Amino acid sequence: MGDGCYRFENVRGQAKLTGFGIEGVVRLRDEYGMEWAGTAEMQDGGITRYRFRSPKGSTMSGISDGHAILLRDERGNAWRGFVD
Numbered sequence: 001m002g003d004g005c006y007r008f009e010n011v012r013g014q015a016k017l018t019g020f021g022i023e024g025v026v027r028l029r030d031e032y033g034m035e036w037a038g039t040a041e042m043q044d045g046g047i048t049r050y051r052f053r054s055p056k057g058s059t060m061s062g063i064s065d066g067h068a069i070l071l072r073d074e075r076g077n078a079w080r081g082f083v084d
Contacts, residue, residue, distance in 0.1 A: 002026055002040025002048065008071065008081030017079065028052065036060065 002021040006028060009016050019028035021040055028036040038052030038060075050071060052060040060079070062071035071079040 002083070004083040006069075006081060006083055008069070008079040011078040011080055017081070021083065026050065026052070 002024045004021060006017070006019045006021060006026060008018070008028070015031055017028045017030050017036070019026060019036070021027070024040050026038040026040055028038065030036070034054055034056070036052040036054050038050060041049045041051075043049050043063075046066050048064040048066070048069075050060075050062050050064065050069065052071070058074055060071050060073040062069060062079070064070075064083075067082070069081045069083070071081070073079070
């Protein structure tokens, strides 16, 4: 669950996040070098819920249907991504 390499792009194409996940713990890094710590939790129906927090207290969360991941940050920006 949540294992692999993560890649996200802001839907506006302006920014990227990359990282990795092992056993439900996920670490991402943005283009400025800020790290986001998070979790991947399996829900009913094959959906995975993601929650992230930066050291500055910013948050981001979203879901995956097993194919693609959609995250939204606290400013309303959407991020599309996948696990490779």
